[in-house]
Amino acid sequence: MYSFELKKADSVADAAALIKETGGKPLAGGQSLVAAMKMRLAQPGTLVELSGIAELQGIRREGDAIVVGAMTRHAEVAASAAVKSAIPALAMLAEGIGDRQVRNMGTLGGSLANNDPAACYPAAVLGLGATVHTNTRKIAADEFFKGMYETALDDGELITAVSFPVPKKAAYVKFVQPASRFALVGVFVAQTASGVRVAVTGAASSVFRARPIEEALAKSFTADAARAVKTAADGLNTDLHGSAEYRAHLVSVLAGRAVAAAG
Amino acid sequence: MLHDGLAAGAATSAGVATGALPSHRSRSILPIRNVQSSSTAVTGRFEESPLSVQLSLSVNGRAVTATVDARTLLVEFLRNELALTGTHVGCDTGQCGACTVLLDGRAVKACNMLAAQANGAKVMTIEGLAAADGTLHPMQAAFKECHGLQCGFCTPGMVMSAVDLVERHPKADEKTIREQLEGNLCRCTGYQNIVHAVQQGAAAMAK
Numbered sequence: 001m002y003s004f005e006l007k008k009a010d011s012v013a014d015a016a017a018l019i020k021e022t023g024g025k026p027l028a029g030g031q032s033l034v035a036a037m038k039m040r041l042a043q044p045g046t047l048v049e050l051s052g053i054a055e056l057q058g059i060r061r062e063g064d065a066i067v068v069g070a071m072t073r074h075a076e077v078a079a080s081a082a083v084k085s086a087i088p089a090l091a092m093l094a095e096g097i098g099d100r101q102v103r104n105m106g107t108l109g110g111s112l113a114n115n116d117p118a119a120c121y122p123a124a125v126l127g128l129g130a131t132v133h134t135n136t137r138k139i140a141a142d143e144f145f146k147g148m149y150e151t152a153l154d155d156g157e158l159i160t161a162v163s164f165p166v167p168k169k170a171a172y173v174k175f176v177q178p179a180s181r182f183a184l185v186g187v188f189v190a191q192t193a194s195g196v197r198v199a200v201t202g203a204a205s206s207v208f209r210a211r212p213i214e215e216a217l218a219k220s221f222t223a224d225a226a227r228a229v230k231t232a233a234d235g236l237n238t239d240l241h242g243s244a245e246y247r248a249h250l251v252s253v254l255a256g257r258a259v260a261a262a263g
Numbered sequence: 264m265l266h267d268g269l270a271a272g273a274a275t276s277a278g279v280a281t282g283a284l285p286s287h288r289s290r291s292i293l294p295i296r297n298v299q300s301s302s303t304a305v306t307g308r309f310e311e312s313p314l315s316v317q318l319s320l321s322v323n324g325r326a327v328t329a330t331v332d333a334r335t336l337l338v339e340f341l342r343n344e345l346a347l348t349g350t351h352v353g354c355d356t357g358q359c360g361a362c363t364v365l366l367d368g369r370a371v372k373a374c375n376m377l378a379a380q381a382n383g384a385k386v387m388t389i390e391g392l393a394a395a396d397g398t399l400h401p402m403q404a405a406f407k408e409c410h411g412l413q414c415g416f417c418t419p420g421m422v423m424s425a426v427d428l429v430e431r432h433p434k435a436d437e438k439t440i441r442e443q444l445e446g447n448l449c450r451c452t453g454y455q456n457i458v459h460a461v462q463q464g465a466a467a468m469a470k
């Protein structure tokens with residue numbers, strides 16, 4: 001790991017100013033960033049620690065949405081009574097991230113800013129049509145994820161919270177890549193006020209919506225309808241864990257399972 | 264904004280501005296051997312500079328203050344500065360859980376976080392579990408009785424995870440135990456007896 005200066009911010013404004021001044025990077029749970037720095041894949045000259053910022057913490061209900069602060073740990077989302085009762089699929093998704101130790105440190109904001117192609121939270125954000133709040137604006141889920149490890153965030157822009165609209169029903173089913181525990185493929189299905197949404201993670205360079213499955217489910221919200229859609233393998237990932245064709249097959253199968261789980 | 268990810272390929276395309284890194288790296292760390300007997304503040308030694316951080320935390324119930332290189336991982340701080348070598352480094356990549364300690368009661372991987380991230384917190388390592396007179400913690404005793412260890416390398420991490428697990432799931436069944444120990448790998452693959460040990464330890468902790 002290369003040397004860096006560590007600064008601890010006590011407010012969002014303070015963090016934004018420190019990042020602007022130093023060109024540094026925010027440090028959330030460190031579960032991705034510290035690992036990347038150890039391998040010298042990341043070498044920020046300054047790290048600005050967000051863990052002391054009270055306004056980034058916590059989970060609250062706001063009308064028809066659950067708002068989760070950016071620094072909320074995965075384990076807190078998994079254990080939250082408010083999340084469990086309003087969006088059980090989100091609590092279950094959080095409980096399925098990595099392992100206990102990772103869930104105790106990793107945060108919602110860190111996961112979204114990182115936008116790992118196989119991460120779980122991006123599927124919930126896109127599947128529920130959530131809104132990402134930053135220190136400067138609000139970004140709709142459909143605009144947020146731009147590509148592999150790439151998001152709509154500007155340099156130095158900080159995620160402050162995510163507002164998840166409460167769906168009629170939803171479920172997330174992940175086919176675990178057993179060594180990394182990330183998603184080989186994960187599918188989030190939701191029946192929302194604005195229609196059926198199906199978000200797929202792990203299969204391509206970034207999370208995406210499976211429109212053909214959404215259309216099929218809009219007509220008939222059944223597991224069979226989802227499974228009957230043949231997902232195209234074009235543009236999907238091939239690696240030693242699975243071919244693009246295998247992943248394409250999994251997308252439809254897991255979408256069917258998610259519909260069944262959503263009830 | 265494209266940022267530096269972990270994926271090969273993405274890593275090289277991500278230019279991260281750092282500016283010139285100071286070459287000043289003087290380290291003069293003396294391992295603190297007497298931490299077990301110390302009941303007051305322990306002070307590590309590292310020249311103060313913009314690249315250092317001040318730590319003030321509790322480790323196994325003792326107040327510890329130190330100045331360390333900001334890069335210091337929590338596991339390095341525990342092992343190299345405090346000589347608490349019970350916390351093991353298996354993979355050094357956040358995968359195996361051998362380095363698991365409790366941070367304010369929650370299991371975390373000490374190799375995958377900076378020591379500075381534990382600032383102000385209460386850290387508990389395997390050395391902090393047994394009673395002052397050496398009586399083993401019920402979970403340690405259960406691992407011993409159930410032969411829940413073979414080479415013992417994964418054991419400190421397993422025991423710390425098990426303590427966290429039982430705090431949250433006092434009556435965990437086998438399935439829950441296996442799920443909750445997903446972050447701990449045993450290269451001797453002695454999982455059967457580990458699960459037995461956690462069940463026995465949980466029963467003993469309930470008493």
Ligand SMILES: Cc1cc2nc3c(=O)[nH]c(=O)nc-3n(C[C@H](O)[C@H](O)[C@H](O)COP(=O)(O)OP(=O)(O)OC[C@H]3O[C@@H](n4cnc5c(N)ncnc54)[C@H](O)[C@@H]3O)c2cc1C
Binds near residue numbers: 033070153157
């Ligand atoms: C063994 C292991 C297994 C894992 N398994 C899974 C899994 O199954 N599913 C899954 O989804 N993830 C998994 N992860 C990743 C985990 O969820 C990480 O915690 C997460 O991706 C990053 O969150 P963090 O809080 O640790 O962020 P950090 O590592 O601190 O930061 C990640 C990036 O986000 C930036 N950042 C952090 N917070 C903000 C913010 N508020 N605003 C703007 N930028 C910010 C940082 O600068 C950095 O670039 C796993 C990780 C490990 C080590």
Ligand code: FES
Binds near residue numbers: 355356359362374
């Ligand atoms: S040494 Fe920390 S997880 Fe393996």
Ligand code: FES
Binds near residue numbers: 411416418448
């Ligand atoms: S007992 Fe040898 S690694 Fe688990």
